[in-house]
Amino acid sequence: MDKRQQLVVTAFDLFYRHGIHAVGINQILQVSGVAKKTLYHHFSSKEALVAAVVAYRDAAYLEWLNARLAEGEQTVTGLIHTLFMALDDWFNDRVEQLTTFHGCFFINTCGEYGEPGHEIHRLCARHKAAVVNMLADYLRRTGTAAPATSRLAQTLGLLKEGAIVQAHVQGEKRAAITAGELALRLAAD
Incomplete structure (x- = not known):
């Protein structure tokens, strides 16, 4: 792993566990073992590092989700289950x-x-849109008609987000199962 990637991976781990504003540059440097000069060679600011971390997680998450969805049965119920x-x-x-x-x-x-206009916020919003677009692409592959594809993809995205928040905030680790059952009932309608 090169120094830039080492900084991004270390920063992601620290940001994800502790929060971005709670983690300082010195902590990232200490944990990564990279010199400050090297960090600023690759990133003009902490915010530039944050943007790189968002891109890193975006790619990792979308790659994982795409691989998982591709493994499932290519039907609406199969997609929801997967x-x-x-x-x-x-x-x-x-x-x-x-x-x-x-x-x-x-x-x-x-x-x-x-702030919705902030670049970091916009990068996160693009990730959320990419997930819904991915779901719509998989729904199209099942033969779902265009208006229903968009509506169902949005619904699945909303249920996915709610399950994530419930699992994290309330510690409800079965939230995905509950959301999936609801999604199957909604798709049947």
């Missing part, structure tokens, strides 16, 4: 590549960058 079982695995720390569950990194980050 999505919420994947979330259940994540919430219950059975997904090594996503690390220990501390809620949604993008939701947590938006809590710290609350």
Whole structure:
């Protein structure tokens, strides 16, 4: 792993566990073992590092989710089942590549960058849109008609977000199972 990647991975781990504003540059440098000069060679500011961390998690999460959805049965019910079982695995720390569950990194980050016009906030919003677009793509593959595809993708995205928050904030580790059952009932209607 090169120094830039080492900084991004270390910063992600610290930001995800403790929060972005709670973690200082010196802590990232200490844990990563990288010199301050090297950090500023790669990133002009802490905010530039945060943007790189958001991009890193975005790529990792979308890659994981796409792989999981591709494994499932390519029907509407199969997609719903696969999505919420994947979330259940994540919430219950059975997904090594996503690390220990501390809620949604993008939701947590938006809590710290609350202004919708802020670049970090916009990067997080783009991630959320990419997830819904991915769900819509998988729904189209099932033969679901266009208006229903968009509506169902939005619904699944909303249920996914609610399950993440309930699992993190309330410690309800079965939230994905409950949301999946609700999604199946809604899709049947």
